[in-house]
Amino acid sequence: MAKMPPINRLRRMGLAAIPALFCSAITAPALANDKWPERPIRLVVNFAPGGAADVMGRAIAPTMSQALGQSVVVDNKPGANGNIGIGETVRSPKDGYTLLLSSGGGISINPLIYSKLPFNPEKDLIPVAAVARVHVFLETNPSVPVSNVGEFVKHLQAYAGKLSYGSPGPGSSPHLAGEMFKRAAKVEATHVPYKGAGPALTDVLSGQLQYWFDPGPGLKQVEAGKLKLLAIGSPQRSPLYPKVPTLAESGLPGFDADTLFGIYAPAGTPAPVVEAVRASVLKALEQKNVIDVIQGLGATPEPRMGRQEFVDHHAKERARFAPLIKEIGLKVD
Structure with missing residues (x-):
């Protein structure tokens, strides 16, 4: 039996079990997108294979595929501290068929250090869902x-x-x-x-x-x-290595270098599509095998972070790291 497209399937269910935020997004404008997705979805990972972003992307893609009814294919686009992959995503059609998995630094920090970015991540991308808090x-x-x-x-x-x-x-x-x-x-x-x-x-x-x-x-x-x-380099010790001290405990008080990895879509992507993608990511973060992969990286899954909290996080990161970037004179042409 063929799989029913996710938005049709949700409508068949009467939306009874869908979170309020998702329900509010499935309104009349959604009718233009009720067949989405009709083909595979590309998940751009803006770092090389083998890194944390790549490992996370490949971990969540199968469950996202199952939830959305189409394959989610990881496509590595490394370079320029994530800017190559960000640019690739920003230039893509705003139809939900190209998504981005990036570190928070690529979104919040890069505009502070690259003087000639051809895009503005704050305006050109929609933060869809947090995936994990990554420790170093x-x-x-x-x-x-x-x-x-x-x-x-x-x-x-x-x-x-x-x-x-x-x-x-x-x-x-x-x-x-x-x-x-x-x-x-x-x-x-x-x-x-x-x-x-x-x-x-x-x-x-x-x-x-x-x-x-x-x-x-x-x-x-x-x-x-x-x-x-x-x-x-986090405020707390890792549950994986409870005997390993933090740098703060080792004589460097206040040391905190955590960052947040998440999923983004090109600005202009229809709201129902954004919420369907978000729901698929949250579903992936419920799976034990995905949790194990993320925790195996020493990271912490973030399934409970609300969408607005995820959006607000970027401004907080810019404010936190801007003084350091200025102090070290970090600029890239």
Whole structure:
């Protein structure tokens, strides 16, 4: 038996079990979109394969596909700290067939550091649903002769400017965490930007980089003994590693480099479509296998974050990081 398109199926159900926000969106204007989706949906991930965004996208896509009645296909578009994928999404038709999974930094921070962006994420994208709060973990290559943050700080001070750390790109949460760390610990090190967390992880493992702030993909290497985990850059300890201290507990008070990953649609996408996508994401975040994948990255699923709270979060992030970006003079042409 063929699957009924989601909006038709909801109408057949009488909308009885649908949240109030979704009900309010299915009004007369929805009639123009009541056959959506009629073909596969592209989920642009604006970072390279192997990174946190990519892993999350591939985890939620199957349930989204099932809920929407069409395949949701992950399409990696890395580069320029997520701007390539954001631009690809912004330029796409506003019909719900192109969505974006991005870090919050790509949306909130990039406009502060890129002087010639051909788009305005605040105006050109609709925040649809939060997916997860991503934490960063301070990890070193095993060759670095330290076992805790205090020893690492002393090691960096002894080799001022000679050690390197990687990140998924300028202005990414791991990069900003690295800059926060350098200032809080009063150390010097060289930042090496990549097109995603996956390539950065590869070079930390090989020893080309001595350390990094891991947004999650490196934790399996920690468990395999191929990386050393020194601390977490969040206000609270991770349930996965309850014995690992926060950087605040390690002598750097107030350290918080968390970021929020989520789903976005091009501005102008019909409201019923946006709400259908949101419902499919929330459904995915209920699945144990998806929760396990997200928690395996050391991240925290965010199924309870309301849409307006998600929208408001971006302004708060800009206000939080703008002083740091100004202080370090972070600008990219």
